[in-house]
Amino acid sequence: MTRVQTLDIMLPHYGDTALMQAAVQSVLDQTDKDWRLTVVDDGREPGVPEWFASLGDERVRYLRNEKNLGITRNFRKCVELVESTHFTMLGSDDLLLPTYVETLRAAIEAVPDAAIYQPGVEVIDEHGDPSTSLGDEVKRRLYAPKHNGRRLVLSGEPLAANLLGGNWLYFPSICWRADAVKAINFREDLSVIQDLALIIELIQRGEKLVVEPAPVFRYRRHSGSLSSAEALTGARFGEAVRFFNEVADDLDRHGWPKAARSARRHLSMRLHALTLLPGALRHRQSDATRRLLRYALTRSE
Template identity: 20%
Template sequence: MKTNPCITVLMPAYNTEKYIGEAIESVLQQTYTDFELVIVNDGSTDGTRAIINSYKDERIILIDQPNMGVAAALNTGLKYSKAPYIARFDADDVCHPQRLEKQIKFLLENPEYILVGSDADYILENNDFLFHFHCIAHSHKEIMEKLYFYCPFMHPTVMYKKANVANAGGYPTDAHNFEDYLLWTAIAKQGKFCNLAEPLIKYRLNPASVTIDERWRGRRFRELKRDAIKRGHITAEEGNELLAIIKSQDVRKIKEGSYHALCGKKFLANNYQPEKAREHVKKAISIRPLRLDNYLLYTVSYLPEKFILWLHRMSPNKL
């Protein structure tokens, strides 16, 4: 076990037996090796813990806790981490081999920066490529211009200085599903931000993910999130309301419907394959037949590619 690693790879895990082995392998195969892998098992009830324990690499540290949610799991991991730099990573994603090497090189060579993220390759639950994701901003100037309107980082791509996050009190546990975004606004004045313009992870979309298309969450969820970001903090009462919304939607139909609708959108706007898009949209319609936006999306799939791309550029949040 490393006593003073340079990087802590921080991975929360909850019922990820289908994917966590591939995620762990991708970390252990990094070209940069001065790291520890802290995995916080957040009360998993499947075979997640057994899979973690099947690895004998001394760099892996397993921490068990009752199911408390991702923000609490991350704060637990930060408490036990030994390194000055934290690389966030999810238990259903895949690291590109040079991910750690490229990000730590950037931070060491640019000490005024406290956080660096990257682009990503989206994949489906079966590992098929979906599309290449370009961050909405890459330079510090671009990121700060958009920070209070859109989250500029994909959470599992970021590497940051632990001290700055500790100074902000860690992840806000009441900001359910946007604990990372609210944290970035809290540390924004402590240093500079950057996104590397290359994919450093494969980000897996799957129906079991806690993150679904926010348009499916409803207007009230988006209002609570927007108000918290503008203020820079969230109350416990608002957190309870957010959690109630999320729990009411934590059902197979909503998660699977959201997953297929999102895949349909991406197969039109980001990786134009209309036949695959229609396959996913038809599944979304069969799961939630009363959602009219899916019928509109299905109709749009028959329009010319140029028109779809124009429509996406003009109103990306609609498509």
């Protein structure tokens, strides 16, 4: 069995410095030391370059963009900087558990021809405490496949239809096969749903997704944003509508009618819009309320 090359951990950063430092420390604490961390800083927070210089670890590379690229372009830059066969796009407020690299390396060695590896995830709040949200419970109970502690290998139209009905993946926790992602990269015209767009295209190209049930990642949800700030982004659902309609047409041409129907219904996204309505109403955000209602109740094509 061929050993997996050094795992590239890419960290596109913009935001809270303390949370980013905790994310970096979680990489430094890995039981498997064969990793390389590249931080691409899209911000201007003071003291950050100096903090990285103080680490004195040759496995850590820090780059600061000359100008702000925005989320998707910074993602694309991270992909271009990947040097190994596999990589993870770690969120700068998320955490790796100590056995992340060890566990993902084992999954890759067991199923080397997959392109997407989804490990087990624990959800935490802004304080690092365990957190449960309606969205996460729906993901776990209704959409995520039942693995009973066993590694799963998924592919094809059933997987595409499943994810377009309800995306149960946690993007920052995923490990990717670099050549597959570099051939596509993230779409520059998407800023919210670019991860799902990439995954669906990979599946259409015949790539496999591995579910590795061991919980080795902590995904952070910020509870304060659920009632107010996120409701302000009602406009973001316009991007989702455009994507789902486009991908539905593409899947029809691809000969995957079940997946196309799932895209046109995009039921979980509609339900998500409904869950944001109370926050929009409570904060008297009339424009967001109208957008959310229109998105949630518009008839499928």
